[in-house]
Amino acid sequence: MRLKDKVAIVTGAASGMGAATALLFAREGATVVVADLMEDEGRAVVAEITAAGGTARFEKLDVSSATEWESVVAATLDGYGRVDVLINNAGVSGSHPDLLNTDTWDQQMKINAGGTFLGMRAVIPAMQKAGGGAIVNTSSISGVVGQRMVHMGYNAAKGAVRTATKSAAVQFARDGIRVNSVHPGVMPPMRTSQMTADPAIRSKMMAAIPMGREGKIEEVANANLFLASDDASYITGAELAVDGGYLAQ
Ligand SMILES: NC(=O)c1ccc[n+]([C@@H]2O[C@H](COP(=O)([O-])OP(=O)(O)OC[C@H]3O[C@@H](n4cnc5c(N)ncnc54)[C@H](O)[C@@H]3O)[C@@H](O)[C@H]2O)c1
Numbered sequence: 001m002r003l004k005d006k007v008a009i010v011t012g013a014a015s016g017m018g019a020a021t022a023l024l025f026a027r028e029g030a031t032v033v034v035a036d037l038m039e040d041e042g043r044a045v046v047a048e049i050t051a052a053g054g055t056a057r058f059e060k061l062d063v064s065s066a067t068e069w070e071s072v073v074a075a076t077l078d079g080y081g082r083v084d085v086l087i088n089n090a091g092v093s094g095s096h097p098d099l100l101n102t103d104t105w106d107q108q109m110k111i112n113a114g115g116t117f118l119g120m121r122a123v124i125p126a127m128q129k130a131g132g133g134a135i136v137n138t139s140s141i142s143g144v145v146g147q148r149m150v151h152m153g154y155n156a157a158k159g160a161v162r163t164a165t166k167s168a169a170v171q172f173a174r175d176g177i178r179v180n181s182v183h184p185g186v187m188p189p190m191r192t193s194q195m196t197a198d199p200a201i202r203s204k205m206m207a208a209i210p211m212g213r214e215g216k217i218e219e220v221a222n223a224n225l226f227l228a229s230d231d232a233s234y235i236t237g238a239e240l241a242v243d244g245g246y247l248a249q
Contacts, residue, residue, distance in 0.1 A: 002231065003030035004030075009032075009087070010022045011087065013034040013036055014038040016190065018090065026052070065118070069121070073122045086133070087228065091138060094108055098151075116164060131175075137162075138220075140183055141246050142154050144241075181239045182227065184243065186215065
């Protein structure tokens, strides 16, 4: 088991790649804090983990709230005594039809960029005290290149996640904290996807992927597992594309 005795907080763990990551981490021996805005779906993930013999709890979290982050980390430390891993996965889509919408820009900065910063800010002191930890931030192919149907706020926020990952990696390496980013490509649509959920648009997106198919949520969970585990013990500040070759073109 690659995460035996580790305690992991996974944000956005009620759905999609976060849920797949929480389930995989529990199978690999981690105690998992399923953190999300969506309570019923989050509790269902916890129930699935515990039914399979794993350990998990749900914590309601809006990643854009520093106060709520403090409560989640305090509850984790109270319950389990440590935080070894943070998967900063929660996010909202940028495939909004109005590409110049100001609210979308603000929302992207607040949730996708700000939420990632607040998560690192909340766990790093506990990791420093414990002598180390691993953080994986979910960026995207959109954090590296622009796309015609994605609001530039999403690209800018995911770009911020990519470079903030490198800042944190450099700043906290001497504390034994590794910080890396994962860059999923075209995956099943997010709950908040608009244009990129349209089947006609999706078939065009597939044509641009060297492997010719969308990714599976488990394929991103596997990348999160690798970077969170000691298998990646000398890897920090790195970006791992899980994109069927999209960024290699
Ligand atoms: N689906 C894709 O094509 C794709 C591609 C690249 C990157 N990503 C990124 O991967 C991550 C996961 O996406 P997904 O496809 O699993 O989407 P999803 O919509 O299935 O899951 C996102 C989760 O984040 C939660 N969330 C949203 N806002 C939140 C907030 N303020 N506080 C706490 N939780 C919040 C949602 O409730 C949901 O459970 C996101 O960061 C997304 O930007 C997705």
